[in-house]
Amino acid sequence: GEDVEQSLFLSVREGDSSVINCTYTDSSSTYLYWYKQEPGAGLQLLTYIFSNMDMKQDQRLTVLLNKKDKHLSLRIADTQTGDSAIYFCAERPFSGGYNKLIFGAGTRLAVHP
């Protein structure tokens, strides 16, 4: 089946690292995505990883993929107040012809001084 799970809330101190975790179920997914949603706005693509990669780094963002355990994580280094948002993990399985995304419930990241 298709299911994506995330913890709902994470609180971190400004300047610390944040790690948001996600588990997915469909091993046929070729791409996994992280989207960011700021208050009152739509979802913006933050980063992504192809399924044959273990890690992808993009400035302050590091994505780790454990395909065996179907576990995806997003690490934000030096977290800032502007990083406060909801972060959605999404998989793109073969069952949707690679045209559909399955989203998790979103993790709300709160950054405090």
Next chain:
Amino acid sequence: DAEITQSPRHKITETGRQVTLACHQTWNHNNMFWYRQDLGHGLRLIHYSYGVQDTNKGEVSDGYSVSRSNTEDLPLTLESAASSQTSVYFCASSVSLRKAEGAKNQPQHFGDGTRLSIL
């Protein structure tokens, strides 16, 4: 720049009324999607379309309908609004992929959402 726009951004209506939410994209994407976002549920797929005259039901399609008469627009209609349909609605679009194209990265692009309240 290409974009995807939703209108209205906010709407209040009464139960039993018909409501239509608009979604317009200038990406020339074949795929278009409607989601609703509710606390604790994330994004749930309502309807989607892979091209003109094509429409498909998602996981929460009851009480909703869509039509696709051109590439740019996928309006979402609530035939008889119910309080359970109070939500934030998002439209998205993406390039269409064939099953042999799984190695291509084509993410979905989202509109800014419509907040719908049904009293």
